[in-house]
Amino acid sequence: MKDTNKKWAFIFIAANLVLFLVFFAWPAILGVYYSLTEYNGNVATFIGLENYINLFQDSSFYKAMSRTFLYTLIGVPFVYVTSLFVSVMLTSKHTKGKNVAKVIFFFPWLVSPIVVGVLWRWMFGESFGFVNYMIQLIGGDPIPWSSNGNFAFLVVLFATAWGGTAFNMLIFMGALISIPKSLYEAADVDGGSGWQKFLHITLPSIRSTSFLVILLAVFNLMKEFPMVQSLTNGGPGTDTTFIVQYIYETGFDQMKVGYASAASMVLFVILLVFSLIQFKFAKGGRVDE
Amino acid sequence: MKKTFLLLFVLLSTILVACSGNNSESNGESGSESNGEKMQFYVSGDTVEGSALTKMSEKYTEETGVEIEVVDVPYDDMVTKITNMMRAEEPPALARVTGFNPAWNGKLMDLTEVAEQNNVMVDMGITVEDKLVAPPLDLTAVGMFINKSLFEEAGVSYPESEEEVWTWEEFLNSISTVVEETDAQYGMVMDNSEHRLNAFLYQHGSKGFYPDGDEYTTNEETEDALQRFIDMNDNTIMPKAVWTAGEDASSMFKSGRVAAYMSGSWQITDFASNIEDFEWEAVYMPYEDVRATNLGGNYLVGFEGSGQEEQAREFIDWLYQKENYEELATYGGYLPVTEDAEVEYELAQEAYQLYQDEIAASDPIASQQRNELVVKQLISQRSLGSSLADEMITTLNDEQSLDEAIENVKVEMTEAYID
Numbered sequence: 001m002k003d004t005n006k007k008w009a010f011i012f013i014a015a016n017l018v019l020f021l022v023f024f025a026w027p028a029i030l031g032v033y034y035s036l037t038e039y040n041g042n043v044a045t046f047i048g049l050e051n052y053i054n055l056f057q058d059s060s061f062y063k064a065m066s067r068t069f070l071y072t073l074i075g076v077p078f079v080y081v082t083s084l085f086v087s088v089m090l091t092s093k094h095t096k097g098k099n100v101a102k103v104i105f106f107f108p109w110l111v112s113p114i115v116v117g118v119l120w121r122w123m124f125g126e127s128f129g130f131v132n133y134m135i136q137l138i139g140g141d142p143i144p145w146s147s148n149g150n151f152a153f154l155v156v157l158f159a160t161a162w163g164g165t166a167f168n169m170l171i172f173m174g175a176l177i178s179i180p181k182s183l184y185e186a187a188d189v190d191g192g193s194g195w196q197k198f199l200h201i202t203l204p205s206i207r208s209t210s211f212l213v214i215l216l217a218v219f220n221l222m223k224e225f226p227m228v229q230s231l232t233n234g235g236p237g238t239d240t241t242f243i244v245q246y247i248y249e250t251g252f253d254q255m256k257v258g259y260a261s262a263a264s265m266v267l268f269v270i271l272l273v274f275s276l277i278q279f280k281f282a283k284g285g286r287v288d289e
Numbered sequence: 290m291k292k293t294f295l296l297l298f299v300l301l302s303t304i305l306v307a308c309s310g311n312n313s314e315s316n317g318e319s320g321s322e323s324n325g326e327k328m329q330f331y332v333s334g335d336t337v338e339g340s341a342l343t344k345m346s347e348k349y350t351e352e353t354g355v356e357i358e359v360v361d362v363p364y365d366d367m368v369t370k371i372t373n374m375m376r377a378e379e380p381p382a383l384a385r386v387t388g389f390n391p392a393w394n395g396k397l398m399d400l401t402e403v404a405e406q407n408n409v410m411v412d413m414g415i416t417v418e419d420k421l422v423a424p425p426l427d428l429t430a431v432g433m434f435i436n437k438s439l440f441e442e443a444g445v446s447y448p449e450s451e452e453e454v455w456t457w458e459e460f461l462n463s464i465s466t467v468v469e470e471t472d473a474q475y476g477m478v479m480d481n482s483e484h485r486l487n488a489f490l491y492q493h494g495s496k497g498f499y500p501d502g503d504e505y506t507t508n509e510e511t512e513d514a515l516q517r518f519i520d521m522n523d524n525t526i527m528p529k530a531v532w533t534a535g536e537d538a539s540s541m542f543k544s545g546r547v548a549a550y551m552s553g554s555w556q557i558t559d560f561a562s563n564i565e566d567f568e569w570e571a572v573y574m575p576y577e578d579v580r581a582t583n584l585g586g587n588y589l590v591g592f593e594g595s596g597q598e599e600q601a602r603e604f605i606d607w608l609y610q611k612e613n614y615e616e617l618a619t620y621g622g623y624l625p626v627t628e629d630a631e632v633e634y635e636l637a638q639e640a641y642q643l644y645q646d647e648i649a650a651s652d653p654i655a656s657q658q659r660n661e662l663v664v665k666q667l668i669s670q671r672s673l674g675s676s677l678a679d680e681m682i683t684t685l686n687d688e689q690s691l692d693e694a695i696e697n698v699k700v701e702m703t704e705a706y707i708d
Contacts, residue, residue, distance in 0.1 A: 040391075042390075042391055042392050125536060126528065126530040126534070126536060127474065127475070127528050127530060127536060127541055128540075128541065128544055128546075144524075144529075144530070146530045146533075146534035146536060147524070147528075147529040147530040147533050147534055147686075149686065152534065232534060232535075233534070233535040235533050235534035235535055235682070235686070236529075236530070236533035236534045236682075236685075236686045237533055237682055237683040237685070237686025237687075237688045238683055238686075238688065239686065254673070
């Protein structure tokens with residue numbers, strides 16, 4: 001009986017397995033091989049670990065990497081707080097116009113990240129952007145949104161939160177609605193304030209959801225590319241160039257495919273470490289209630 | 290149990306492989322079918338340039354009955370796309386390109402005869418081992434545009450004949466006055482492009498980056514000119530965001546609040562039909578040591594192994610014939626590359642004339658550098674993108690010093706073209 005189940009299980013995943021091997025495992029192995037070669041797109045020459053040795057001495061690689069970490073470190077809490085705040089507001093019984101608000105907050109999820117970038121670029125364009133135009137109308141000095149590295153970084157963070165809220169909001173709202181009402185009623189009886197209820201009932205009840213949201217956000221932000229590409233193109237200079245864009249530029253603009261493969265292997269290892277940590281905490285995918 | 294699984298896996302993979310095999314076979318068939326009928330012409334261009342070639346292809350079909358399919362490919366994908374087609378041994382018959390890949394070397398048709406018969410300016414094409422493998426199709430040149438309305442409002446004059454050409458000093462003074470006297474936001478903008486920056490460098494007496502012994506080097510004038518360029522990016526003369534953060538220079542100029550725009554001849558058709566809010570004019574570029582522009586433009590190539598080499602050659606021959614070429618240049622707004630062509634442009638005829646003067650007065654470096662670099666894309670193992678522009682972007686953002694930037698460019702070019 002048990003064996004029959006296993007057989008059927010394999011049969012059901014077979015198609016996926018083949019696709020996985022052909023379109024994921026095989027290219028990944030090729031990537032490992034390319035990372036050990038000097039490859040310009042035409043001829044690959046085996047050079048051993050030279051790419052890795054050069055990579056770990058390359059200051060632009062470290063800059064892209066540290067920018068990515070900084071972006072993740074600030075961006076993830078930011079995304080988490082905004083989506084949770086929006087979800088709490090949208091599930092609160094005191095809020096008016098929830099349906100309209102849901103549609104508005106969900107809208108960014110419907111457009112491609114590239115469009116998100118273009119929209120924000122249009123709003124925060126330095127010379128003729130909408131925001132600077134408004135600032136000048138009320139008599140202020142225009143802000144160097146794109147030529148100052150810190151402002152550009154800030155704009156990227158805002159755009160990330162704007163684009164990422166929709167999906168997380170859906171997950172949070174599901175979790176918030178399923179918190180038993182009796183807990184809040186009991187707190188009301190004991191005279192708990194709104195803030196106390198949030199801290200002692202809401203947050204603990206959505207712990208596993210929070211965990212999921214944070215992990216997904218970490219992965220998404222570590223791999224951010226299309227939105228930033230169209231928003232700042234990594235600029236000014238390389239101030240918002242994150243690791244995936246760095247890999248793209250070395251691989252396709254400078255045609256150093258081997259070198260870029262080595263960089264992606266490093267990214268792969270970092271993401272793998274994050275997944276293992278997640279696996280450990282989530283106990284191998286079992287959701288703990 | 291394990292056996293069943295293994296069997297199933299083998300079965301599935303076989304099906305998958307078989308399917309993909311079938312696909313490539315049928316692709317091959319449809320490829321050879323189209324080889325028999327239509328000739329594929331790969332082109333990337335905006336509506337103006339793309340439609341110019343489409344119109345000419347249609348005319349050719351009317352005259353000869355040979356059908357040509359003009360395939361529009363995004364500019365950035367062209368080289369990769371064709372390289373992949375060549376790897377699959379199914380190259381298109383023809384393409385209009387600006388860049389090359391080492392994989393194409395030895396697989397381009399020798400068009401020396403066709404070009405000579407039709408008075409094509411052969412020295413503007415790419416010659417490898419005495420074979421003209423890529424004749425020029427059209428010519429572009431870097432040039433300066435001004436917002437005439439702003440200049441008039443400020444009462445500032447600009448050179449209207451070649452005798453009055455301004456120096457960079459005079460030019461910078463003029464645009465500063467325009468910014469002071471009008472509501473212009475910036476004095477000038479320059480496209481974020483190495484091609485435009487090189488013209489600026491040549492005008493200051495730079496010889497660009499060139500091989501000297503076993504490494505690449507440059508002359509002193511380059512550093513001085515680059516320093517001036519950095520000083521100009523002060524958010525008053527030039528907006529820093531165009532170079533450091535990739536803001537669109539062209540749309541800034543079109544907004545009417547920028548006094549001058551250093552770009553090139555390819556903008557003329559667009560400006561003539563789309564700028565309505567103010568008057569613009571193409572003017573002579575300023576100089577410091579010498580007058581110089583920087584030439585660019587497209588090449589026409591035919592591929593060996595397309596199975597349609599003869600038809601392609603006939604079409605190229607037809608396209609370069611005086612009457613046909615003049616028609617093409619009129620549609621596309623091209624500067625001609627055949628010696629006897631007389632083109633009557635529909636819009637802004639005088640702007641084109643000015644560009645012809647600019648090219649004639651230019652230091653020879655303007656064409657030499659371009660052809661040398663493009664030939665390198667074809668014959669060296671690795672091609673370099675825009676090394677100087679990339680290094681200048683980080684320099685402008687204070688990430689490194691100018692000396693470091695120049696040193697990096699030398700090293701990168703040496704690595705790519707000499708080692």
